[in-house]
Amino acid sequence: MKTALTIAGSDSGGGAGIQADLKAFSAHGVYGMSVITAVTAQNTVEVRSVQDIETSIIKDQIEAVFDDIRVDAVKIGMLSSAKTAETVAASLQIYEPAIVVLDPVMVSKGGHHLLQSDAISVLKEKIIPMATIITPNIPEAEVLVRGNIQSAEDMMEACRSMQSLGAKAVLLKGGHLNGEPNDLLFDGEIFTWINGTRIHTKNTHGTGCTLSSAIAANLANGASLIEAVQEAKKYITLAITHSLEIGNGHGPTHHFYELYNNAKLVKKLLVKGI
């Protein structure tokens, strides 16, 4: 069985962060592990408080996993502070994981800052250069490139600029722009649009976490970059389509294990002519 490690924050409400990541890994048949960077007291409405985990324990968690278990892919989410980002960068440099999917989480759906502003430079200088792929949404990309992104051309320019920070590839998510949620993949040479259809629901808590974890799981399972992203887009679309009316705010997406795995099984059987 392939494995994936998420390095991210805990969401007590279960819709985003570590909890979403582990659900997505399981749904893809990947064994999930976690390094918790921060604990958030959060529900579908708001983030009430955040406690950063001590950096020594973050380092210990990373070492405990890597010293014992093969890690096929790493997904990084909420890093919270500059010192946490520094610690994660230093620890990962020792193990040099082959696949690193970075979701540069900055602000929650409810508007709570999940990354302190002095951590941005650490993200840019130390974490992004380790990444196989980074998956910013539009506001996150605007912070990383210090510019406005409104059009398809702006998205292409921003991808180029973020890729030059050292990531192998960039998936710029278009969900925050008007119109269809079309994402743009840039691998340093080729641009590929990963088109979507907007689902009209307020229940999109944890969509970014889920998409990046699905990409990590697909890469761990041996998919190429483009296959991993295309399959993850199908997965998140399904998860939003079946999102849950839980809580009073932005409800979580549904990790539709049965439907997703059955769909894959049906496809396999069809290919085999059974």
Ligand SMILES: Nc1ncnc2c1ncn2[C@@H]1O[C@H](COP(=O)(O)OP(=O)(O)OP(=O)(O)O)[C@@H](O)[C@H]1O
């Ligand atoms: N209403 C929607 N319908 C269909 N797809 C959507 C919708 N909203 C977002 N998406 C898609 O979901 C994926 C996650 O993108 P999104 O922009 O929501 O990430 P995010 O803002 O980082 O998420 P979060 O911060 O909630 O974790 C992208 O592929 C995006 O295009």
Ligand SMILES: Cc1ncc(COP(=O)(O)O)c(N)n1
């Ligand atoms: C621990 C944690 N990580 C990431 C997010 C982003 O998700 P969203 O933008 O849907 O609130 C979050 N809210 N909490």
